[in-house]
Structures are given as structure tokens and as C-alpha cells.
Amino acid sequence: xxxxxxxxxxQLSPEECWKMLGDDGxxxxxxxxxxxxxxxxxxxxFPINYLVHENSILFRSAPGTKLMELAAQxxxxxxxxxxxxxxxxxxxxxxxxxxxxxxxxxxxxxxxxMHATHPSDKWNYLQITVDVITGIHFKQA
Numbered sequence: 379x380x381x382x383x384x385x386x387x388x389q390l391s392p393e394e395c396w397k398m399l400g401d402d403g404x405x406x407x408x409x410x411x412x413x414x415x416x417x418x419x420x421x422x423x424f425p426i427n428y429l430v431h432e433n434s435i436l437f438r439s440a441p442g443t444k445l446m447e448l449a450a451q452x453x454x455x456x457x458x459x460x461x462x463x464x465x466x467x468x469x470x471x472x473x474x475x476x477x478x479x480x481x482x483x484x485x486x487x488x489x490x491x492m493h494a495t496h497p498s499d500k501w502n503y504l505q506i507t508v509d510v511i512t513g514i515h516f517k518q519a
Contacts, residue, residue: 390513395469398460398513402429402492405458407437407475407506409447422447427494428458431487434507435471436478438489438500445502448475456506469513471506478503 390398399405405428413420424444426437435456439445448454452474459468478484484503494500 386517388515390467390469390515392511395471395511395513396430396433398467398469399428399430399435399458402427403458403460404428404495405435405456407444408455408457409444410451410453411447412450425495427492428456429487429489429492431489434505436487436489436492436503436505438492438494439502439504440498440500441502448504452476454506456508465515465517467513467515469511471508471511473506473508473510475504475506478505 405426407424407426409422409424410419411422412418422443426439429436454473454475456471456473457468459466461467478487478489484490487503487505489503
């Protein structure tokens, strides 16, 4: 038996990508690290709560692997997806993640009040400066 449903894809403009990301949500942060065994570059991925602010993606982090990897290599990819009715979307952003350094910038961004799914203390505030953002809408008919 074959599935007769068809999937139709539609590319999103950068403006539509930002709209799909909305103000906040849950996404995935991809980093590149050097594997300690093979000494080869290896991907790593982390679920994060995020906040969109002025065409950048903000997130918080507790001390640990994610921060160590970002200190070694700031290049990242970020992905989030969702749906509105029967239309699903996926957005990928590529750029660099760096710590937010100034209290007034941190407070003005709204990141301090962002809800976090995981209850750990996350006092490190980071910003992904986006170089490229792409996305698609897809709908199963």
C-alpha cells in the first residue's frame, strides 16, 4: 500500500523565517567540536529555549559543555520548526554565538525573563549573530 499524500515545499524569505521563529520557543543549537579521540571535527547539538530580538537569537546557558564548545569555536547553526494548522515550517540560521557582555543590553533584550524548560541556573546570556537564515513551509495534502 502506498501513501498517496503529497508534500509541497515553499521557500521562506528571510523576513518570513524571522516571523516563523516568533518571539521565543525551543530550538536546537549545533556546534562543531574537535573529537578528543579522533582529533577530527565533530558536530554536537543541544536543545535550547530561545528568544528572538532584533534579528538575532538569544539563549541562556548554565556552565558546561555547551559554553566550553562555544568558547573554542563560535560558529553555530540553529534550527527550529513548528506548524500553523496543517502547514509545517522549518528554519535554519547560521552564524556565530557570543556572550552578551553588558548588563543594559541583557536587560533590554528580555532574555533575563525568558522561561526556561530546564530548571538549572542559567546566568550566561548568549547571542547568535545570524549571517544566513533559510526556511521552508511544507504541507501534506
